[in-house]
Amino acid sequence: MFSTDMISPQTGSSMRANGSGRPSCKVFFAKDPLKIVRAQGQYMFDETGEKYLDCINNVAHVGHSHPYVTKAATKQMELLNTNSRFLHDNLVQYAQRLTATLPEKLSVCYFVNSGSEANDLALRLARQYHGHQDVITLENAYHGHVTSLIDISPYKFNQLGKDSKKEFVHVAPSPDIYRGKYREDHPDPASAYAEEVKKIIEETQKNGRKIAAFIAESMQSCGGQVIPPVGYFQKVAEYVHAAGGVFIADEVQVGFGRVGKHFWAFQLQGEDFVPDIVTMGKPIGNGHPMSCVVTTREIAEKFGASGLEYFNTFGGNPVSCAIGLAVLDVIEKEDLQGNAMRVGSYLLELLVEQKKKHPLVGDIRGVGLFVGVDLVKDQQKRTPATAEALHLIYKLKEQKILLSADGPYRNILKFKPPMCFTMEDAKHVVEKIDVLLTEMEEATGMKTGNDVSANIQCKIKANEGSPQPESANESTSHLNGAACRQENGFYPEKHSVPSKTIRT
């Protein structure tokens, strides 16, 4: 997919590899891309030895190039790598360790190699379960790059024109209480958003169609850092189950302790919620390509009953499982879940102070080390400050900090750093953001400081994912995987701030 002739020697940006004049593969900071040659912990180093603080790479979950993980991989590679047609202890041990982190009924694992593979298999399981075909997905959702998932990713298929939605796909409103249909002032946004799903089911059934699955990220990432109000998933699951469908929780971005208090982000909804299928990816192998689908015995048995053999050449190989086990060990030994909770709370606190001070900050939302800063041009109208967000991330890069802007309007600064991110890192990056916001506000004549805090009702929500009084939205992208079209630095030509004095 990448070839040397796609890289311009002048600009370093990816070249027009297709007839449309738009490249399909893109690099970060296209105007001045980074060449990263090594990384450690929460730092990445370029070819000149310059060190960058990585605030966005959730794939390097336990820290870049963690020695314990690389040792586990090397040791197993030296001994054996093969496929799952042979018995191997690593696979059994990994399945046991992984399912021990999940509610009891989620007891059957399928090992695959990417988030897309996991979600594609989840769809097959769901469709096989009752023979239904239709899928309900959320506005702005992204679930992967293969055909079956582009079909259910409005984030992608919307770019293909108005007739691009397939008839078996139904799009429910994103449960976003900052920008969505029902906001923080609604008495029960969880029920209101769930009702929307119920309406879709009823409509679908009237047309003689049948729901196979509802799929959602436990916290919507590319879609704009949306943390669904508590109780939403329970109600949706009730309606979907009644229609003969299953609930698929996509934890590809947000799983493995990132939310701090829980190991899985769907657990923010409460103990009474258990999805039927959970899909995992990115952080699971700390950069090694592996992923997993976990489901119930009942769903797995129906899948097996189809008579179709399931085989995956690389899924569940002994090296991947050794790596998966090492990642779980490090999370535990280094108390990274606890770190996510502590550092995440501190980061949120610091950012709340920024919100009081800066009119450009419309909303701060987050849980653990999954935090979003929604930049707005107008506090009342919540007009997305897209150019300002892009300006800011370019300026931060000059200061050797890698942050990203995402969400449907690309105005949300998103934090999802390696889980070894420290209090000092949080303080450092927020101090830099403070200076840059002040500069931008002065340049554009926006009011700062007390003028602002008097007018703005601070709505940070606790580091718990609790729904009231507001949501925590997020957005996702990552340095090593460019899933989201609005990733940091993809729009270098457009990121001008409406000011003569600011240059990007």
Ligand SMILES: Cc1ncc(COP(=O)(O)O)c(C=O)c1O
């Ligand atoms: C929520 C979500 N699900 C699935 C995927 C697909 O994962 P992969 O790129 O590993 O195929 C992504 C990728 O960004 C994602 O963000």
